[in-house]
Amino acid sequence: MEYQITSEKHYHETMIVIYDLMNEGEANLTDADIEKLRILTVATEKFEDEVLGLKPVKQPDSISDVLELFMFEHKISQAKLADELGIGKPKLSQILTGKRKPDISFIKAIYNKLKIDPKFILDHI
Secondary structure (H helix, E strand, C coil), rough: CCCCCCHHHHHHHHHHHHHHHHHHHHHCCCHHHHHHHHHHHHHHHHHHHHHCCCCCCCCCCCCCHHHHHHHHHHCCCHHHHHHCCCHHHHHHHHHHHHHCCCCHHHHHHHHHCCCCHHHHHHHHC
């Protein structure tokens, strides 16, 4: 059965349980705790998206936007992303600013390493 959050009060109570579990430390959680955490986080995300309106409205509309979002979500720098993609920092900077078009090696890297949707890539190169 799916866990559902029915009110803002219930949401805040659920968040306290999530924080308590997270403060235990991953190594100290049982399999049951991990499953409980997964169920609670799915429910809170759904409540945040559907009731609180926290879901991002703007979807990325360029490869640069996707990469900026990826860096933000993963809390990594442009230099770290370049390293992960196996490309030079100047090349990534030029692609992000539109001064350079993505080449095949770059496209392969963002597909293989970042799992960017290939249809999105083809639609935006």
